[in-house]
Amino acid sequence: MTSSFQPWHMMEAKLIQVIHEIPGVATYDFELEDTPTPYQFAPGQFNMLYVPGVGEAAISLSGMTGTVLHHTIREAGNVTHDIARCQPGSTFGLRGPFGSLWPMAACAGNDLILAAGGIGLAPVRPVIYEVVKNPETYGKLTVLHGARTASGLLYTRQYADWRQAGIAVETIVDHADNTWFGQVGVITQLLNRCTIQRPSDTILMTCGPEIMMHFVAKTALARGIPAQQIYVSLERHMNCAIGLCGHCQLGPTFVCKDGPVYRYDQIAPFMKVEGL
Numbered sequence: 001m002t003s004s005f006q007p008w009h010m011m012e013a014k015l016i017q018v019i020h021e022i023p024g025v026a027t028y029d030f031e032l033e034d035t036p037t038p039y040q041f042a043p044g045q046f047n048m049l050y051v052p053g054v055g056e057a058a059i060s061l062s063g064m065t066g067t068v069l070h071h072t073i074r075e076a077g078n079v080t081h082d083i084a085r086c087q088p089g090s091t092f093g094l095r096g097p098f099g100s101l102w103p104m105a106a107c108a109g110n111d112l113i114l115a116a117g118g119i120g121l122a123p124v125r126p127v128i129y130e131v132v133k134n135p136e137t138y139g140k141l142t143v144l145h146g147a148r149t150a151s152g153l154l155y156t157r158q159y160a161d162w163r164q165a166g167i168a169v170e171t172i173v174d175h176a177d178n179t180w181f182g183q184v185g186v187i188t189q190l191l192n193r194c195t196i197q198r199p200s201d202t203i204l205m206t207c208g209p210e211i212m213m214h215f216v217a218k219t220a221l222a223r224g225i226p227a228q229q230i231y232v233s234l235e236r237h238m239n240c241a242i243g244l245c246g247h248c249q250l251g252p253t254f255v256c257k258d259g260p261v262y263r264y265d266q267i268a269p270f271m272k273v274e275g276l
């Protein structure tokens, strides 16, 4: 975010490509038409995507290639259903980037574990790109990805490239069909099995259903990763994205500006409170 960042400034975003990922989920590539300054984001941040006449939704950046912004979106309700019906050439409004960052500076020299459930792999994909781009900065990266079924595993077309870059990619599904020959179970099993050579120099980032992140964090603690080195990315319904409207309040924080990425030890007491 630059110092001239204007949170209410709605940029025009042109849809240039749609990649169908898994049922109900696609990656949408946007080019910005009228940026006051070159658009930049950091891993973990999100944009507010506006469909004229329908509304806005918070969507994480799942990457950026040159000037092209990637958003991986699951059809959930009004805005996302509408986006899914749009063709390349359609234009949208876009505000951002907003929110806190995955701790890339703190990751330097450390081993990294990403634990992502379902579409939770989208907000952590920029971390993978950053490690691929600057491998000398970071230790070993392990990506653990779980989904309900094999057809829910995201970005499978990229795993070979990531493995080629030295990243360990492990997948697991809750339910196997007759096309699946991999591991069956929950993501904490992957975390329990993976080699953690130096837990005190390992940073774990997790994104997915909140109950999954809770158990991932618990397992990580049991494996010796300190609580201050565990980060979660939380979702709450939000409107303004700048901490004014109060929709996304979580305890003493607003997910839109204090999150979505939180240090686990700081947010854990509020994650546990039903309805907060």
Ligand SMILES: Cc1cc2nc3c(=O)[nH]c(=O)nc-3n(C[C@H](O)[C@H](O)[C@H](O)COP(=O)(O)OP(=O)(O)OC[C@H]3O[C@@H](n4cnc5c(N)ncnc54)[C@H](O)[C@@H]3O)c2cc1C
Pocket: 046, 055, 056, 057, 058, 059, 060, 061, 071, 072, 073, 074, 075, 076, 077, 078, 079, 080, 081, 099, 119, 122, 123, 234, 235, 236, 237, 238, 255, 260
């Ligand atoms: C920081 C952040 C990053 C996100 N990143 C992504 C991403 O990368 N990709 C992605 O697909 N999604 C992402 N989301 C989730 C996305 O913002 C929501 O799914 C959003 O609600 C979709 O908007 P919609 O209008 O399509 O659906 P909505 O109309 O908002 O409906 C979505 C679902 O939420 C329910 N709902 C609506 N309002 C409320 C409410 N006030 N309280 C409880 N439930 C409600 C609806 O019944 C429906 O089941 C992110 C959310 C946050 C906060």
